[in-house]
Each structure stands twice: as C-alpha cells, then as structure tokens.
Amino acid sequence: MRGDERSGRNDVSGTVHGPAVQAGAVYGGIHIEGAAGPGDGRAPWQLPPSVPITDREAEQGALERHRERAEREGHAALVAVSGLGGVGKTAVTLAWLHSLRPRFPGGQLYADLGAQSPAGPAGPDEVLSRFLRALGVPAAQVPATIAERAALYRSLTAERRLVVLLDDAATAAQVRPLLPGGRSVTAVTSRWRMPGLTVDGCYALHLEPLGPEAAVELLAAVLADDRVATQPREARALVELCAGLPLAVRVAGARLAARPRRRLTTMVRALSEEHDRLEALAIDGDHNVGAALDLSYQGLPSGVARLYRLLGLHPGREFGAAVASAALAADATELLETLHDANLLIDAGEDRYRFHDLVRLHAAAKAEADESAADRATALRRIADHYLATATRAEEIVDPQHRTMPRDYGPVVTAEFPETPEGALDWLERELPNLMAVIRRARPAGFPEVAWQLADALWPLFLRRKFYEQWRAAHAEGLAAAEELGDERAACRMLTSGGMGELGLGSHERALEMFERAAGIFEARGDALGYARTLNYRGLAHQRLGRLDGAAELYARAAEALPACGDRRAGALARLNLADVALGRGLPEEAAGDADAAYTALLEAGDTYNAARAATLLGRAHLDRGLLDEAESRLSGALATLRGMAAGYETARALESLARLAERRGQPGLALGRYREALDLYAAAGRADSADARAVRTRVERLERAAPD
Incomplete structure (x- = not known):
C-alpha cells in the first residue's frame, strides 16, 4: 500500500543492474567462492598509497606479530593504532597493510570514518553500504537496515582473506559493525585509545612522535x-x-x-x-x-592562498575539484595541484581532495583572519549552491516528475557524473556526507532555503537506497528551515516527504502525526489539492498501523477528491491502494474493480510502473476468485514489465502470486522456484523481515517438507 504524489509508493526497491548474490532467510553459513565478490569478478583494492616512513620498524613488527599469532590461532586480526593528529598513524598502518597484499588476495577496503569532521563521524550504515558495493553487491540490493547490511557484509567476507582499514575512528561502537567475517585483518586508526575494542581481541598500539x-x-x-x-x-x-x-x-x-x-x-x-x-x-x-x-x-601565490582559505569554509570531509572552482568562482584545477604539491591537500583519488584535520583548522583560521565576513558568506553560499544545483540535476535525471517547487541558486559550477539514473544516484550517495553537512550548515549561515531545498532534492536517493537515518535528519532540519522562513508550502513538503521516511523506519505513528500536521496546514491555506494528497499519505499510515477501515475510508476520499482537483494520476494511486486494502480484507471482487480502474487511468497517465503494480493486484484478485487463466494473463504481463524496470520489491510480489497460481494448478516444483526467487528479491530490497517475505518463507518451508527426497 504505497501512495505518493511523486512515485505512488513509499518504499520502492531500486533499480537492479547486473548479476547479484542475494539472500533471503539464511540458515547456516554462506560461502562465496573465489577472491572477488559477486559482482564483476574483481577484488576491491581501495587502500590509499603509502608514503615513506622512518623509525617505525618496532611498531610494524608488533603489528605483524599480532597478525601471525591470530593466524596461528585461527581467528581474525584486529589492531587499533592511536596517537596525536599528525603523528603518522595512517602512514604506519598503510605501510604494514600494503606489505600484506600477497597474503590477502581477497582485496582491501578503506573508509575514512571522519572522527574530526565538522559534519560528524561517518555512520556505520553509510560505510557498510559502500563496502557492500565494493564487494560486488549492486546498489539497489544493499539492505535497508544496518543489521541486515552488517549480516550480509560478514557473510560475504566469511571466506575471503581481506584487509580493512578504518581510518580516523571516533568510537568502538562506530567500528564494531564494520568488522568483517572470516580471518581478515582489520586496522583502526584513531586519535583516541579504544579500550572498548579489547573485548573483540584488539591489539592496541599507541604511536608517539618521532625521536x-x-x-x-x-x-x-x-x-x-x-x-x-x-x-x-x-x-x-x-x-x-x-x-x-x-x-x-x-x-x-x-x-x-x-x-x-x-x-x-x-x-x-x-x-x-x-x-x-x-x-x-x-x-x-x-x-x-x-x-x-x-x-x-x-609562501603560496596569492590565488592559491585564497583558494586555501576558502576551502577551509567547506563543511564536509572531502571535496571534488568542482567544489574548489565553485568556492573561487573560477577554474581551480591548477591551484589545487599547487596546494597538493605543497602537502596542504591530500589526494583522495578520483579528482577528490581532503585536508588533514589540522590543516583544515589552519585554513579556516586563515579565512577568518584574511577574508571579510561578506566574502566568507559569499564563498560558503557558492559552495552550497554547487551542491544544491548538482543534486537538483541528479534528481531530474532519476525522477524528472519530482521537482515541483523552486530552487534558489544562481549561476554555479556543477559536478560532472554519468547522466544516467544509476550515475546520478551514485553521485548523490558519494556526496551524501557533504550534502548533509551543507543542510546542517545552511540555516546558521543565513540561507535556510538551501536546507529544505537540498533535503527535497535528495528524495530520489532516499527513496531508492534507503538511507533512513539521513532521510529523517535532512527533513527535520529542512522543516526547521521552512518554519524559520515562514514558508508553509515548503514545510508541508518536508512533513510529507519526511513522513514517508518515518514509514520506512517503522515509525508509523510519527509519520501519521506529520501527515496530519501537513493536512492541517493545507486546509488552513485553502489548498484543496495539497489536502487531498495528504489523504493518501494518511491512509498509508493507517494501513501500516493495521487500521484497514480507516485506511479504506481515507483512500476512498482521495480517489474522489484528487481527480476533482486536477490530479487524475494521484487519484488512480488512491484506487490502487483501495484495491490492496480490499484484498487484505478478503474482498476480491471489490479489489478487482478498483485495480482495473487504477490500471486504466495509470496507463493513460503514462505511468507504466504503477500500471504494472495495478495489474499485479488485479491478477491477485482474479486468483482469489478462482479465475486462474485471467490471473495468469495479468500477472505474467505485470512481471514482464516490472522485470524490465528492475523493480525488485514489486517483481517479488508478482512472482509470489504466480507461485500461488502454480500451487493451485498442482505444480509444486514451479511454485517453489518462484517462491525462492521472490524471497531473494525481498531480501535484496531490504524487506527480508516483512510480512510478505515471512508468508513466502512459510510456503517455501511447507513445500520443501512435502517434496520427495
């Protein structure tokens, strides 16, 4: 039951590209053969290059002795290297880890955990998503919750000989979900000693300054x-x-x-x-x-020195060359190279840079001292506009129907990325820490409109890749910004979009409160269309709460009011939701009528995805009525359309219904195969523990018990 003015759903699986290893309910171990992951057959080699070090033989020897002892005892090696900023923790650790490459052919994973970042430390959920993708899991198949991501990560690394570097960690709790399975080597660097990791068998090494x-x-x-x-x-x-x-x-x-x-x-x-x-x-x-x-x-040339100062204003941990050009309002490519050559910037790879945290503080202090308040504000706004403009472009590529409200940015330098939905989503995900940092910085910096507009531009990423905690945080800050501006339309957008994120988090009561608050604002403004759309949202929340009568009443009102307000597509989505509720209440004839009407209207609106969803519901209604041929026709057509769109969750629902049809026709083998594929797709969409998946799992177990040996 997913109704939304933008996509017609509140929990949508992303697009699936290429082969994948998928897991539903797993009992016992998962074994992935070979050195590479389940994707393109290549192991990840993510460690940054090492730099020359001196007089660290004793420390490296201690690290290696710990690894050898762990190897003999048959368990993973975990080390934590701590010390002052600038003492060489990462350099010493990298030199050691690079020397291990011949012994660990499964690859190298690297994450900057950002303990000193002004945007706050990186969340384990975000890092796990990147690690899973590096191990070959398609982005659309990364699970939604941190627990599911961690479980899949441990499964995929159980048989690998892998090296992992977790750089600049804040706490043991941040590190623990990122520990791989099997006999891998994990190194953690931090400014703080981490006694909390000793319970995990960690060897702690504290680096002192050089003699x-x-x-x-x-x-x-x-x-x-x-x-x-x-x-x-x-x-x-x-x-x-x-x-x-x-x-x-x-x-x-x-x-x-x-x-x-x-x-x-x-x-x-x-x-x-x-x-x-x-x-x-x-x-x-x-x-x-x-x-x-x-x-x-x-000693820097004046132009390079100014770029250095302005980059000190950047709110995130890492930035691309386009950000530097935006801050300077001129091409910064050669100036960045000069800063890099002066050891004031670190090359982060792929035309990206970062400051050492002490250097960043120095650059910020120089901006405070040598730039006027007006110039600092202008440069920071150019940086924010760069992210807003590029995120808006990515949003247009992924979901061209989404943006219905203005975006306030002037002529800016935008980042380049492959102009495909996958490329746009990849850019949004890579920049998510920076985008979140800009959202947090915008209101205190005096441009609150950027906060809500940037949160709005992130909708396609949140919807498809399930960064629920960031979804919640972005819309909370966006709502505060809209309220500060007195912009009721923006506040309603933050409430409804944010409420959809709350539904994804399972906070159904909170989502309902947000939808009802938006409804009150629309009603007070006399905005009939906005109010009618909230009927669909509120119906979703009631349905998730098990209040089917209330949900049906709200959907029925939406189905009538939305076309009258000029939005026939949203009205059709309400009819689609009505059909789903009717099926849940055991009323297949009523469901068939609503699903058929929704199917026709959605096709006329050019919404083939939601028309396929309606066809699935119509097939299920026919199945419940015993009309098996009609059910097969509708379900097969829906399945073909949904497979072509790589819509995993809805494909799983169509497969589940076709499996039930096979059971009715006395074809248990065919049914079992379809159920198993549906389970894999539910797991890939992050819905392995949903009611739908649990029901399928029960049917699989029953059929497996009944199958001849």
Whole structure:
C-alpha cells in the first residue's frame, strides 16, 4: 500500500543492474567462492598509497606479530593504532597493510570514518553500504537496515582473506559493525585509545612522535638533497620545533624543498619567531605544527592562498575539484595541484581532495583572519549552491516528475557524473556526507532555503537506497528551515516527504502525526489539492498501523477528491491502494474493480510502473476468485514489465502470486522456484523481515517438507 504524489509508493526497491548474490532467510553459513565478490569478478583494492616512513620498524613488527599469532590461532586480526593528529598513524598502518597484499588476495577496503569532521563521524550504515558495493553487491540490493547490511557484509567476507582499514575512528561502537567475517585483518586508526575494542581481541598500539634522529631522517627524505647532511645542527633544531610530528616535518620540508638554495637556519628562525601566534592550532600546548603550516601558507601565490582559505569554509570531509572552482568562482584545477604539491591537500583519488584535520583548522583560521565576513558568506553560499544545483540535476535525471517547487541558486559550477539514473544516484550517495553537512550548515549561515531545498532534492536517493537515518535528519532540519522562513508550502513538503521516511523506519505513528500536521496546514491555506494528497499519505499510515477501515475510508476520499482537483494520476494511486486494502480484507471482487480502474487511468497517465503494480493486484484478485487463466494473463504481463524496470520489491510480489497460481494448478516444483526467487528479491530490497517475505518463507518451508527426497 504505497501512495505518493511523486512515485505512488513509499518504499520502492531500486533499480537492479547486473548479476547479484542475494539472500533471503539464511540458515547456516554462506560461502562465496573465489577472491572477488559477486559482482564483476574483481577484488576491491581501495587502500590509499603509502608514503615513506622512518623509525617505525618496532611498531610494524608488533603489528605483524599480532597478525601471525591470530593466524596461528585461527581467528581474525584486529589492531587499533592511536596517537596525536599528525603523528603518522595512517602512514604506519598503510605501510604494514600494503606489505600484506600477497597474503590477502581477497582485496582491501578503506573508509575514512571522519572522527574530526565538522559534519560528524561517518555512520556505520553509510560505510557498510559502500563496502557492500565494493564487494560486488549492486546498489539497489544493499539492505535497508544496518543489521541486515552488517549480516550480509560478514557473510560475504566469511571466506575471503581481506584487509580493512578504518581510518580516523571516533568510537568502538562506530567500528564494531564494520568488522568483517572470516580471518581478515582489520586496522583502526584513531586519535583516541579504544579500550572498548579489547573485548573483540584488539591489539592496541599507541604511536608517539618521532625521536630527533628519526625526524631528521624523515626531513632528509623529504628534501632529497644534502642540506641535512651539511647542516646537521640546524636540521635537529628544525625537527625539534616540529615536535617530532611527521606532518609538521613534511610540511616544513616541502616548503624548503621548493627553495633549494635556502638554508635550514632561515626556517628555524622563522618557526621560532612565529610559533607563539598559533594558540588555536596547538596540540596539547604545542604551537609548532601551526607555525609550520603558517610558513607554508605564507609562501603560496596569492590565488592559491585564497583558494586555501576558502576551502577551509567547506563543511564536509572531502571535496571534488568542482567544489574548489565553485568556492573561487573560477577554474581551480591548477591551484589545487599547487596546494597538493605543497602537502596542504591530500589526494583522495578520483579528482577528490581532503585536508588533514589540522590543516583544515589552519585554513579556516586563515579565512577568518584574511577574508571579510561578506566574502566568507559569499564563498560558503557558492559552495552550497554547487551542491544544491548538482543534486537538483541528479534528481531530474532519476525522477524528472519530482521537482515541483523552486530552487534558489544562481549561476554555479556543477559536478560532472554519468547522466544516467544509476550515475546520478551514485553521485548523490558519494556526496551524501557533504550534502548533509551543507543542510546542517545552511540555516546558521543565513540561507535556510538551501536546507529544505537540498533535503527535497535528495528524495530520489532516499527513496531508492534507503538511507533512513539521513532521510529523517535532512527533513527535520529542512522543516526547521521552512518554519524559520515562514514558508508553509515548503514545510508541508518536508512533513510529507519526511513522513514517508518515518514509514520506512517503522515509525508509523510519527509519520501519521506529520501527515496530519501537513493536512492541517493545507486546509488552513485553502489548498484543496495539497489536502487531498495528504489523504493518501494518511491512509498509508493507517494501513501500516493495521487500521484497514480507516485506511479504506481515507483512500476512498482521495480517489474522489484528487481527480476533482486536477490530479487524475494521484487519484488512480488512491484506487490502487483501495484495491490492496480490499484484498487484505478478503474482498476480491471489490479489489478487482478498483485495480482495473487504477490500471486504466495509470496507463493513460503514462505511468507504466504503477500500471504494472495495478495489474499485479488485479491478477491477485482474479486468483482469489478462482479465475486462474485471467490471473495468469495479468500477472505474467505485470512481471514482464516490472522485470524490465528492475523493480525488485514489486517483481517479488508478482512472482509470489504466480507461485500461488502454480500451487493451485498442482505444480509444486514451479511454485517453489518462484517462491525462492521472490524471497531473494525481498531480501535484496531490504524487506527480508516483512510480512510478505515471512508468508513466502512459510510456503517455501511447507513445500520443501512435502517434496520427495
């Protein structure tokens, strides 16, 4: 029973592309043969490249001894590497993990968990979605809930020899769902020690800053000339001012490397003179990292320095080159390369960058100091408009009928992505942390309209890929923004779209409250069409709550009111929902009449997807009436249409009905095959525990018991 003015449903499976491994109810182990996942046959190799390190042999030896002990004892290896920001946690861990590649052919997974991100740490549900896709699970088949994602992840990794790096973790609770199955190696890096992981057999390694000799060796490697050898005293003074932190040594070294004729004494004197200015960037009272960053900043060309400052305003963890161009209002490609060469940006791959967290703080401080409040606000708005404009373009590609309200953005630089529904959804998912960060930042920054409009643009992603927690958070902030603006239409959109997310989360009472609140606003405004649409929404909530009489009454009112207000398609969806309720109440003749009327109207409106759904309901009604030939004709036609659209959940419903038909005709083998396929599709759509799936599972078990040995 799914009614929605945009798509006609509130829980829609995404598009399925390519082969997939699907699981319904699983009893016992799942074994995936070979090194690659169930998708394209290739193992993921996601680890970032390693960088030279010095004097970390003891730490790497300790990590390797723990791994070898875990191997002998027959269990997975889990390590946590902690220490100050800039101490080299990720560099040491990467060097060790890269050395393991020959022993772990199942691949490498990597996630930046963003403990220091202004947008907040990455959610395990988001990371699991990316890991599953890297392991070959099509995006449309990633389960909806974190528990289902974690279970599928453990199943897919049970027989792999896999390496996983969870970088910049915030808590043990954030890490635990991301631990793979089998005998994999998982490394966690964090600024904090993580005693909570000891219960999982974790080996904890805390990194201290480099000693003077090792830091001097690192400086020599960065400079790649003879200055350290010819000026040993100055080199030692320089690394001491860097507090032994590899980040500070590298930044200072990069600055010197760009000036091969400059003596180390000049850098030592400059650091000594400036380190007291950087209280805000101190690490446990140490000012020297900030001084090194300040010196690097001062040596940048003016245009590069301005880009550096403006990127400090970016609210998310990672950004693409198009964001930089939007912030600067000019092509930033070459300037980004200069920042990268100066070790002030980290190459995140695929034309994307991120700051080390200390560098980001420095860039933000420089923006505060060197840009006017008006210029900072303008640049931040350009960044927000970039995301809003690109998300709107993605929305148009995936769901061209959705956007019915204006979007407020001027001429902006937009990101490029494959202009297909799958490509657009992939972009929205990849940028979701940044999009959420912009939504949270928009209202305090003075442009609340961006918050609700961006939440609205994310509708196709939320509907198809089931990021329910982000769905809830985005619409809550969007609603607050709409209310701050006094924009009742926007508030109603946030209430109805947000309420659909609450239905997906199982919060049916909360969804009903939101729909009823929207209905009250529409009624007070005299908006008959808006009010009529809420009848369908409210019917959905009543149906989910088991109040079939109330749902039927609301759907009947919607079926009458919506065409009268000029929306025949929405009225047909109400008739479709009425048919579903009638079937649930054991009234197949009534269901057949409503389903047939809905089918005709939806075809006339060009909505082939929902017309196929109506055909499924009509076939089920014929089946319940004993009209088997008519049922087969309707169900087979619906199945062909839905398969062509890769609509997993609705395909499963059609298959389930055809399986029942096969049972009625005395074909248990055919029925069992169709039931099993339906179960796989329910699981792929994240509905493995739904009432529909449970009913199918019961029928499968009955047929399996009755089958001859």
